[in-house]
Amino acid sequence: MTEALRPYTLIAELTYRCPLRCVYCSNPLDYARHGAELDTATWQRVFREAEDLGVVQLNLTGGEPLVRDDLELLVAAARELDLYTNLITSGIPLRRERLERLRGLGLDNVQVSIQDVKPAESDRIAGHRAFERKIEVAGWVKELGFPLTLNVVLHRDNLDHVADVVALAERLAADRLELANTQYLGWALLNRAALLPTREQLDRARAVAADARQRLRGRMEVLFVVPDYYRDVPPACMDGWGRRFLLVSPDGLALPCHAAHTLPGLEFDNVKDRALAEIWEQGVGFNAFRSEAWMPEPCRSCDRRTVDFGGCRCQAFHLTGRANATDPVCTLSPDHALIETARAAATAPGEVTFRYRTTTATAR
């Protein structure tokens, strides 16, 4: 296998369960219809097989990974494999003693997400009263000696608060601040009209983040992720399909990204049925977009095809109905008007209401 196709990061979605109901959740709309969660021993095997394939980073995520009562056993297994293990959490439900136990077991980093800088605004996005508790948890993270990543998903209603977010991150002594704009897939696409910001908002927030990055250099890593909708060319989604990342869903599907299983007609293997190396190397789904053979024009003859790999397959499908279309984010895409229309709508938003993540939503 070539170095180019080595997975470095395993994203372990331990569960789709979560006490929060965030309106931009990246879990699939039909998450409640998925099968039973993998058991402890299977996850531990997956970690071993992933490490053997070259994985060095492990993201424990979900849903909310804290709802798994075997999290301790999973962290211990990861530590034994010398994986750099990052717990990606809402901080709910958590007691300080449990966090301390996870520290002792060798968990490397804790990422706590907040939805805004004030309780009411944050809780409105999460659909759950959680803000005060999250701040308390972030405090424990630092007290116990963990590095802290603070993550805030940005959108129209909180982009103007980025300066306050930075101040909060400084107060919490975060080691890394992720200012990650919403990407419009899954629940976020469903709520796009209520979430997509204007270009002016985005530019202002980006400038604030750039100042903070400069000022906090060496103390806090400040990351600002622009929404694809305001790029002229797409980024390399997941560093390219099946090139660097490996994701395993709660029920055991091995995937190149969070949403690959929402693409119709693609066959993905389950780790319960097949060895991970075999899936990574030979799986039909993993190989579907690895070469350039699938590419239409304008990608096929474009110089950027080895840089952005045609953009996001899931975005292409959910906007155009074709998984092998050029990502409409690209100004060269014949479907780019879809993005322009969405941007135009953001400058004149009408009355919009959120659709919270729930088990009963129907995919559109």
Place this chain on the structure above:
Amino acid sequence: MISTSARPRLANKARLRFDRKATRYMLLYPEKGLVLNETGADILKLCTGEHTVAAIVEQLSQKYAKDTVAVESEVVTFLQTMSDRGLVQDAP
């Protein structure tokens, strides 16, 4: 600029790991990994908070049989880059 009397140590969030697939060291930190060449790995292995930059320079110039002035410039530049990225700190 990092002084030669500083005692650098890896930041709390950073961890060295030998990558047996590619037989080299990587510096891992949240969501990222830095591939290290041999010199980079040698320097970071000594970033434990015990050794001064001067002592690190001394050790490396012996190991590579190189002039300390040249090694010092290389080590200081490297540590400064690492420090700007928040991956190395001066031990208290």
